Amino acid sequence: xxxxxxxxxxxxxxxxxxxxxxxxxxxxxxxxxxxxxxxxxxxxxxxxxxxxxxxxxxxxxxxxxxxxxxxxxxxxxxxxxxxxxxxxxxxxxxxxxxxxxxxxxxxxxxxxxxxxxxxxxxxxxxxxxxxxxxxxxxxxxxxxxxxxxxxxxxxxxxxxxxxxxxxxxxxxxxxxxxxxxxxxxxxxxxxxxxxxxxxxxxxxxxxxxxxxxxxxxxxxxxxxxxxxxxxxxxxxxxxxxxxxxxxxxxxxxxxxxxxxxxxxxxxxxxxxxxxxxxxxxxxxxxxxxxxxxxxxxxxxxxxxxxxxxxxxxxxxxxxxxxxxxxxxxxxxxxxxxxxxxxxxxxxxxxxxxxxxxxxxx
Amino acid sequence: xxxxxxxxxxxxxxxxxxxxxxxxxxxxxxxxxxxxxxxxxxxxxxxxxxxxxxxxxxxxxxxxxxxxxxxxxxxxxxxxxxxxxxxxxxxxxxxxxxxxxxxxxxxxxxxxxxxxxxxxxxxxxxxxxxxxxxxxxxxxxxxxxxxxxxxxxxxxxxxxxxxxxxxxxxxxxxxxxxxxxxxxxxxxxxxxxxxxxxxxxxxxxxxxxxxxxxxxxxxxxxxxxxxxxxxxxxxxxxxxxxxxxxxxxxxxxxxxxxxxxxxxxxxxxxxxxxxxxxxxxxxxxxxxxxxxxxxxxxxxxxxxxxxxxxxxxxxxxxxxxxxxxxxx
Ligand SMILES: Cc1ncc(C[n+]2csc(CCOP(=O)(O)OP(=O)(O)O)c2C)c(N)n1
Ligand SMILES: [Mg+2]
Numbered sequence: 180x181x182x183x184x185x186x187x188x189x190x191x192x193x194x195x196x197x198x199x200x201x202x203x204x205x206x207x208x209x210x211x212x213x214x215x216x217x218x219x220x221x222x223x224x225x226x227x228x229x230x231x232x233x234x235x236x237x238x239x240x241x242x243x244x245x246x247x248x249x250x251x252x253x254x255x256x257x258x259x260x261x262x263x264x265x266x267x268x269x270x271x272x273x274x275x276x277x278x279x280x281x282x283x284x285x286x287x288x289x290x291x292x293x294x295x296x297x298x299x300x301x302x303x304x305x306x307x308x309x310x311x312x313x314x315x316x317x318x319x320x321x322x323x324x325x326x327x328x329x330x331x332x333x334x335x336x337x338x339x340x341x342x343x344x345x346x347x348x349x350x351x352x353x354x355x356x357x358x359x360x361x362x363x364x365x366x367x368x369x370x371x372x373x374x375x376x377x378x379x380x381x382x383x384x385x386x387x388x389x390x391x392x393x394x395x396x397x398x399x400x401x402x403x404x405x406x407x408x409x410x411x412x413x414x415x416x417x418x419x420x421x422x423x424x425x426x427x428x429x430x431x432x433x434x435x436x437x438x439x440x441x442x443x444x445x446x447x448x449x450x451x452x453x454x455x456x457x458x459x460x461x462x463x464x465x466x467x468x469x470x471x472x473x474x475x476x477x478x479x480x481x482x483x484x485x486x487x488x489x490x491x492x493x494x495x496x497x498x499x500x501x502x503x504x505x506x507x508x509x510x511x512x513x514x515x516x517x518x519x520x521x522x523x524x525x526x527x528x529x530x531x532x533x534x535x536x537x538x539x540x
Numbered sequence: 541x542x543x544x545x546x547x548x549x550x551x552x553x554x555x556x557x558x559x560x561x562x563x564x565x566x567x568x569x570x571x572x573x574x575x576x577x578x579x580x581x582x583x584x585x586x587x588x589x590x591x592x593x594x595x596x597x598x599x600x601x602x603x604x605x606x607x608x609x610x611x612x613x614x615x616x617x618x619x620x621x622x623x624x625x626x627x628x629x630x631x632x633x634x635x636x637x638x639x640x641x642x643x644x645x646x647x648x649x650x651x652x653x654x655x656x657x658x659x660x661x662x663x664x665x666x667x668x669x670x671x672x673x674x675x676x677x678x679x680x681x682x683x684x685x686x687x688x689x690x691x692x693x694x695x696x697x698x699x700x701x702x703x704x705x706x707x708x709x710x711x712x713x714x715x716x717x718x719x720x721x722x723x724x725x726x727x728x729x730x731x732x733x734x735x736x737x738x739x740x741x742x743x744x745x746x747x748x749x750x751x752x753x754x755x756x757x758x759x760x761x762x763x764x765x766x767x768x769x770x771x772x773x774x775x776x777x778x779x780x781x782x783x784x785x786x787x788x789x790x791x792x793x794x795x796x797x798x799x800x801x802x803x804x805x806x807x808x809x810x811x812x813x814x815x816x817x818x819x820x821x822x823x824x825x826x827x828x829x830x831x832x833x834x835x836x837x838x839x840x841x842x843x844x845x846x847x848x849x850x851x852x853x854x855x856x857x858x859x860x861x862x863x864x865x866x867x868x
Contacts, residue, residue: 295843298669313670348599378576379597451575508844528836
């Protein structure tokens with residue numbers, strides 16, 4: 180464990196391995212991930228983008244109440260999932276649908292929250308993906324607890340805890356980092372800095388040189404990475420995971436990315452940012468960039484492309500079909516899971532409701 | 541213009557505007573309340589009109605927002621803060637319970653905290669989890685806080701102005717589902733003091749007691765009951781703390797029967813308190829035990845199941861039917 184600030188401070192520039200035109204930056208000291216990992220990431224990016232767009236369309240069709248899209252942030256979503264082993268854990272927020280799906284959670288389960296059939300629509304223990312969390316940063320102390328339990332049992336589990344730039348202002352963010360560092364918990368705190376918390380720009384969240392600089396205050400390394408460069412993300416997050424697994428403690432990773440769409444479909448982004456600002460980020464699209472890199476190296480054939488697009492289409496179809504399927508809500512569910520077994524009062528209330536519904540029909 | 545049709549959102553915006561214009565120490569801050577005008581547009585235009593010093597966005601931290609408001613209020617300001625949604629006020633719980641509520645008492649009255657915590661609250665909007673909590677009981681249970689919940693744009697206007705002017709901290713609960721319902725607002729009328737209930741509909745057979753989001757439902761039930769030949773009176777509390785025992789008890793005594801309607805879960809709730817205190821005071825005037833129609837004792841349901849939870853006309857009329865009527 181080092182307390183030497185030189186080892187904890189982030190670099191001046193975010194780690195970038197592939198530039199916006201798809202050329203390698205030749206950055207020293209950070210190895211380019213292997214070709215097969217990049218190809219896998221590419222497939223997941225294409226699928227993730229398709230899923231984002233499908234979910235957005237489902238809102239317009241009135242099938243989802245709302246959708247906080249990660250359009251433009253797919254590289255972060257994909258890398259966060261891809262660097263984990265099966266036994267690891269992912270703690271997503273409401274914006275991290277694509278990360279959860281990349282980890283293998285059923286997309287319909289992930290979108291259940293927004294469809295409105297139930298709160299969390301999947302079994303967190305099936306893929307070790309915690310329920311998506313809406314109260315900002317409150318999931319981060321949980322991530323520390325899950326990691327610490329694994330440490331106590333001698334298991335090699337690492338926890339990837341996701342958070343937005345706005346979320347770093349909440350008290351729970353700071354408490355979680357401090358706990359993780361004090362207990363040397365194997366957690367990677369991964370901030371997707373997409374420049375906005377709804378309408379509020381980053382400058383109103385923090386006066387720190389960068390969000391990654393917050394790590395040094397707690398005694399953990401902070402790293403900055405280009406959030407639209409999936410190669411850099413795989414390298415940085417991968418090494419943070421390896422480090423945590425080796426018992427060297429938590430790490431803070433800040434990805435610089437951008438929320439290409441409004442906060443949700445309910446938000447009017449025109450009120451607080453210009454089209455020009457958004458357009459400037461279009462050129463840094465994570466998919467175009469990786470596509471250029473792979474194509475230039477002959478690693479992405481047109482048949483690969485077709486296969487990936489087809490798989491993405493199938494994912495969209497499964498999602499569409501599942502979300503378009505109406506589930507008849509069962510009022511008994513309301514009472515079934517409040518406690519391990521319902522209190523006498525809940526049994527009584529359930530009977531009252533059943534009686535009321537019987538009389539109605 | 542003094543009489544205007546305004547939505548509750550517009551009335552609240554007008555009240556903020558008028559207080560900020562009248563008193564330079566009034567500040568408005570929170571999450572997305574600046575240039576965006578708040579996610580419900582309650583603060584729309586205030587930054588443009590009064591400048592960034594008077595209406596501004598803060599870092600995203602509710603404890604920080606409320607805690608800073610405490611300090612500002614200690615030092616000559618009248619802060620109004622917005623919690624973006626009911627359940628997102630919980631990170632500020634420590635500040636609210638330990639400081640906002642207790643400062644006056646701790647300091648033997650030397651330090652007052654004239655501040656308002658605005659909370660868009662309750663359900664009925666098909667919101668996903670953490671966006672629909674009825675959190676009034678937490679605040680009402682805490683001595684030192686005033687707690688108000690308007691149901692009508694006119695009261696929203698008047699009560700918000702009164703809350704900002706109040707020497708004590710006020711938790712101002714804004715029923716989200718009523719934000720965009722319009723009605724006549726008289727901005728010149730004398731402000732109802734915090735702590736006064738109002739009879740919204742006269743009736744002789746039984747009294748429905750409601751507040752905030754449940755008032756329109758109670759009025760609807762009374763309208764249906766009238767068609768069925770039963771005359772229901774509707775009392776709108778407007779203010780939960782202080783509680784207007786006088787108006788509520790006079791109403792219940794006049795009918796001898798009562799049903800309390802509230803969206804919040806019933807156990808250990810504001811509705812329990814209403815039943816207890818009205819029973820204590822009106823026992824000999826009551827022809828039947830007071831009934832309650834509340835949310836079940838469950839976490840607020842997801843959108844597709846929310847209709848099971850919300851008090852509706854039928855449930856209210858069932859409760860009224862249960863009030864031990866003597867049939868000739
Ligand atoms: C404790 C809490 N306060 C307020 C909110 C309302 N809210 C939802 S998302 C959001 C902005 C979050 O911004 P950021 O953390 O940057 O994540 P992003 O949405 O950009 O992914 C706000 C204020 C909330 N969910 N939780
Ligand atoms: Mg953000």
